[in-house]
Amino acid sequence: MAAGITVPADEELWSAIADPSRRQVLDLLVSHGAVSASWLAGRVPFTRQAVSKHLVVLERTGLISRRKQGREVLYQVEAERLDQAARAMAELAAQWDRRLGAIKRLAEAAHAENASKNPHDQ
Amino acid sequence: MSGLVIEREVLIEAPAEVVWRTITEPDQITQWFASRVELVVEPGAHGYMEFGDQGGPVVVEAVDPPTRFSFRWNHPRGEEPVAGNSMLVEFTLTPEGDEQTRLRVVESGHELCAWPDAEKERYAEEHQEGWVEFLDRLAVLVAKRRL
Numbered sequence: 001m002a003a004g005i006t007v008p009a010d011e012e013l014w015s016a017i018a019d020p021s022r023r024q025v026l027d028l029l030v031s032h033g034a035v036s037a038s039w040l041a042g043r044v045p046f047t048r049q050a051v052s053k054h055l056v057v058l059e060r061t062g063l064i065s066r067r068k069q070g071r072e073v074l075y076q077v078e079a080e081r082l083d084q085a086a087r088a089m090a091e092l093a094a095q096w097d098r099r100l101g102a103i104k105r106l107a108e109a110a111h112a113e114n115a116s117k118n119p120h121d122q
Numbered sequence: 123m124s125g126l127v128i129e130r131e132v133l134i135e136a137p138a139e140v141v142w143r144t145i146t147e148p149d150q151i152t153q154w155f156a157s158r159v160e161l162v163v164e165p166g167a168h169g170y171m172e173f174g175d176q177g178g179p180v181v182v183e184a185v186d187p188p189t190r191f192s193f194r195w196n197h198p199r200g201e202e203p204v205a206g207n208s209m210l211v212e213f214t215l216t217p218e219g220d221e222q223t224r225l226r227v228v229e230s231g232h233e234l235c236a237w238p239d240a241e242k243e244r245y246a247e248e249h250q251e252g253w254v255e256f257l258d259r260l261a262v263l264v265a266k267r268r269l
Contacts, residue, residue, distance in 0.1 A: 102153065114140070
């Protein structure tokens with residue numbers, strides 16, 4: 001990646017949550033705790049196969065993890081990673097707020113200066 | 123458009139033309155963004171922005187004064203920034219009366235850039251919640267469950 005972003009852009013994470021279906025899966029895992037792929041497949045409008053693929057992508061980002069319980073594999077949200085991701089996103093948003101704030105100050109100062117130079121234009 | 127990576131806005135007490143100059147003129151950009159800027163504001167123009175001791179190429183996409191300005195940045199070194207390998211920053215300026223301008227910025231990520239417009243629209247409609255809000259909500263839910 002080229003430089004410039006002070007918070008590292010986590011491509012894998014962003015791609016993972018860019019997909020609406022994966023957001024749905026993540027949402028279900030957050031609200032229901034440790035559940036199986038079949039359980040998830042019963043609650044989303046896409047196939048069990050698609051659910052498995054989404055789980056693989058989400059697991060790669062560290063947002064979820066799996067554990068075996070008897071013969072079942074259960075998936076669960078990794079709270080700390082999720083928290084970290086939420087903070088990184090919030091920091092990116094805060095960066096833009098700071099930039100927009102600076103743009104606002106600059107533009108308003110330039111406008112005030114124009115107005116004082118050309119009072120008859122107002 | 124909602125639901126993209128980052129979407130923020132601010133209301134500025136200045137006409138759109140003044141805001142336009144602030145976001146597009148290199149000597150202005152250095153005051154709110156990069157520390158050094160080489161940029162010609164023309165669609166397709168290749169420029170360069172430096173941030174302290176780091177820097178990278180940028181490519182201008184849309185130039186529609188004084189309402190729309192966008193550029194791509196943060197792509198892999200040595201590669202042409204195109205949809206799919208870079209971040210797209212889009213500024214939209216909307217005049218509110220004679221003296222005010224609403225400035226909106228959307229920074230969208232890799233996967234989204236490559237999506238067809240119809241997909242993006244459907245996505246935006248289904249997911250009014252931005253990424254920041256989405257992750258934040260999930261993090262809060264998880265924290266509550268752990269109590």
